[in-house]
Amino acid sequence: MSFLQALLDFMGLGGRLHLEWISSAEARKFVQVVTEFTAKIKVLGPNPIKGWQGPEIPDSLPSIFEGRALGV
Amino acid sequence: MNMMHEIVKEWLEQEKIDLFIGYKVVDGHPLPCFFTRENIDDVDNLVESKARYPLEKIAAKVYSTHPEMKIGILARDCNQRALNVLYVWNQLDPEKIETVGINCCPSPAREHADCSYLEREPSGPLKTLIGIENNLKPEQAEVYSQEERFKRWSYEFEKCIKCYGCRNICPVCFCKECSLEHSDLIKKGELPVEIPIFHLVRAVHMAGRCIDCGLCEDACPANIPLRLLYREVNQITARLFDYRAGTDSGQSPFSILGENVTLEPMSL
Incomplete structure (x- = not known):
């Protein structure tokens, strides 16, 4: 889990993954964890994967582009 | 002779x-x-x-x-x-x-060498503007904000044409069945690629295995900075498990099999 969290953080999806072991007897803990994580996610905003519309290529290319291959 | x-x-x-x-x-x-x-x-x-x-x-x-x-x-x-x-x-x-x-690639550790993996050409202006420069160190790719990181990596991943070249050339990819061909995860032959699942599945599987040879990036026709991504994977693995693939002996921390695997039923 720590590994996956670190990897997601590296590519810009940090803080959106959480794992917690909760027993069926720990109702309070369940409420607390879900409430906290929900609050955290609300601050982060909608998942960027869902809203991603492809790369934003600038309309007017800066002058550095003149006479040069774009390069990918 | x-x-x-x-x-x-x-x-x-x-x-x-x-x-x-x-x-x-x-x-x-x-x-x-x-x-x-x-x-x-x-x-x-x-x-x-x-x-x-x-x-x-x-x-x-x-x-x-x-x-x-x-x-x-x-x-x-x-x-x-x-x-x-x-x-x-x-x-x-x-x-x-x-x-x-035989003599080896030029790297920070070894200056004189004669193999093909030289430092890559610096990126063109478009890639510099909205993508990820291949020659960055993992720390340098972390200067961007979370939002910026996601946009830049998505730009890189989106170029993928699912040629599976990175997997096929990889010396430590040996599974008989590959998750990247599993129909529940990845639609074979369909583009655009699943962002970011396709590349993250591979990245996760590189943990504890990747030996930073750079062949994947050499093979990639879309010039995706795979080596950078897997270097970060290696750094996380070293940080969390103190394990360096290829130099540390002993089983990988990601192995679920353990040291002694038998098919005998365990006594209760």
């Missing part, structure tokens, strides 16, 4: 090895080639080659069908690290492998 030819011939003649995997120039291009006792004069055509192929992956393939065969391999540092990983994962038997060490 050079030293390398002498050694390989001697090994073949003394039956120290049955097969040597090296390079031979075919139509002007160095290609991986098998050298055998039956065709021993061909050893004179053996070259070191600046081009790199995962020779140890070929050896593992041979081992899977001919486990009794003793194999010699031309090995740079990266080949050696990959061999260590393949030993750890039981894909090769170290008893059956002999290596001839």
Whole structure:
């Protein structure tokens, strides 16, 4: 889990993954964890994967582009 | 006749090895080639080659069908690290492998070398503006905000044409069934690629295995900074598990099999 969290953080999806072991007897803990994580996610905003519309290529290319291959 | 030819011939003649995997120039291009006792004069055509192929992956393939065969391999540092990983994962038997060490890639650790992996060309302006520069160190790719990171990595991943070149060239990719061909996860042959699942699945599978040879990035037709991504994977693995694939002996922390696997039912 720590590994996956670190990897997601590296590519810009940090803080959106959480794992917690909760027993069926720990109702309070369940409420607390879900409430906290929900609050955290609300601050982060909608998942960027869902809203991603492809790369934003600038309309007017800066002058550095003149006479040069774009390069990918 | 050079030293390398002498050694390989001697090994073949003394039956120290049955097969040597090296390079031979075919139509002007160095290609991986098998050298055998039956065709021993061909050893004179053996070259070191600046081009790199995962020779140890070929050896593992041979081992899977001919486990009794003793194999010699031309090995740079990266080949050696990959061999260590393949030993750890039981894909090769170290008893059956002999290596001839040769000079290696230029890197911060080793300046004088003659292999193909030189520092990549600096990125063009568009990539610099909205993508990820291949030559960055993992720390340098973390200067961007979370939002910026996601946009930049998505730009890189979106270029993927699902050629599976990164997986096919990878010396430590040996699974019989690949998650990247699992229909519940990935739609084969359909573009655009699943962002970011496709590349993250591969990245996760590289943990505890990737030996930073850079062949994946060499092979990538879309110039995706895969080596950078897997270097970060390696750093996380080192930080969390204190494990460095290819140099540390012992089972990978990501192995679910443990040291002694048997198919015997456990006593209750």
